[in-house]
Amino acid sequence: MPELRKDPVIGRWVIISSERGKRPHDWAREPEQKRGGFCPFCPGNEDKTPPEVLAIRPDGSPPNTPGWILRVVPNKFPALQIEGDLNRRGEGIYDMMNGVGAHEVIIETTSHDLDLADLDEEQIYRVLWAFKERMLDLKNDKRFRYILAFKNHGQAAGASLEHSHSQLIAMPIVPKRVQEEIEGSRRYYDYKERCIFCDIVRQEILTEKRIVAEHDKYLVFEPFAPRFPFETWLLPKEHFSHFERMPEEEHRALAAALKEALVRINKTLDRPPYNFIIHSSPIQEADYPEYHWHIEIIPKLTKVAGFEWGSGFYINTTPPEDAARYLREVTL
């Protein structure tokens, strides 16, 4: 059973995964992502993944056979385990609980060679719909407080398989970064009685210089104080605290905005590896007036890591105003 452990000083929870316990020589060389080899996500190989928990099958084909156009399966090597109770406990000054959670994979397309940005808007909408459906279902498990939806694209960004996929992790804690954002938004709301993200949308539209693309319902822009070059945020213009609680037309509009953001990044930076993360509110909570869900896209361009991780101090050598201009100037 993996264990969730809390740093006693700053309160950050981490997963210590003992089953996958790696020994020193396992770290000597990371395995290369297999190119052109066997792919468990391709049609015909449905029995090589755990049984699907959701699929779109226009032809009404039976589960775990070909005929799907999108498939959600449990991760074969999950970071957290679905069975068991939390068993919160302490050991002297330290706190821990069982690593209970769900870890699922969204197989975004049948095509081994297409990336998310290459899919049409309808298929990108289906991926977002699958995020929403799984979040609403996993919410019924009251052990889970947060669901992290994200994508690792490309080996350098942590993808271990090249077939385009994204992931969901349901967990019994709220990740530190999200907690900080909620607390920061709350401080602003207490002072101003406005959502800070709504204010960010207004100011960015006014100043224009960091905008990458403005849609009817969404704003794609470079944040004012980005940690990384070409870090790109995507916010709904209307206030919603929870990704999974928006009406269908918002998710359809998001598909178009997300596609444009990824295509512009791909054309500007020659299809870089990237991560995107949906920052949404804790699933069991009522709607927040102070917190606004959004997507953060981080192209993986630099190797440096430990220093920033260790210090919380970031040096970004591409100003966001420059990055926005490069991304805007691309011909679609």
Add this chain to the structure above:
Amino acid sequence: MPELRKDPVIGRWVIISSERGKRPHDWAREPEQKRGGFCPFCPGNEDKTPPEVLAIRPDGSPPNTPGWILRVVPNKFPALQIEGDLNRRGEGIYDMMNGVGAHEVIIETTSHDLDLADLDEEQIYRVLWAFKERMLDLKNDKRFRYILAFKNHGQAAGASLEHSHSQLIAMPIVPKRVQEEIEGSRRYYDYKERCIFCDIVRQEILTEKRIVAEHDKYLVFEPFAPRFPFETWLLPKEHFSHFERMPEEEHRALAAALKEALVRINKTLDRPPYNFIIHSSPIQEADYPEYHWHIEIIPKLTKVAGFEWGSGFYINTTPPEDAARYLREVTL
């Protein structure tokens, strides 16, 4: 002039370095570290660095000539600039100030081929002494609130030159990670009236299982909730809030403990790239009873980055108890 910008939601300051402004194609391929080429840190090339601000010259040789055994010089490509005032200002909801600071390089040895772990304890002590001397000098500049001392070793850990060196950045803000540690320690102190790091030292010595090496004055151990495999901490057993305010014998004892930690990591993980960061208290502050300076060493073993960065959620596949055992079992 570089700019310090504050994230309006979570309050993290980042440096936006416009002079070094990188364009999209600059990111396509990071330059490889030159091996065997010209080295500005080797003896005889003193005129290829900015003039030294500190050196140890047993032969009394003049500055910026050979004869030194340790040398501190301003970084030729500084992240922050020494001249100018802070000019704190706002732009709507955003806050910023001029990127004022100092950025120095400690050239740790004359030998191009030795790493810090290969140096003898006396030379490692000189490096720590240089950290201390520069911190005490930079403290006189009241614009500076924090001095970050760190080492990037190996290209994958962000070192751009292979000749062994470490760095100091003096800055007008306290990095977010340090601020969080101080606040967390303060909460514990308010509740318990004890330093949490002193309690960590006591509990680790009692349970033994995460100890890598115990010295008379220092404890080297794997923390209870590490973000990264083989993340290693080094704490003075006696309570000191500021690295630079310890008596000389503490710095001498630290040299021995740091050498042992690095040698054990090198032998266990086949000389990995790594970062270490000195977490110390803000320089202008009086001694803190609640915060305890320490070193965090992070071997760079995994490629994954953006996901952890974006979520604040870490999955560590080597339990610290296993890592400690591997590190202990090495024959020195």
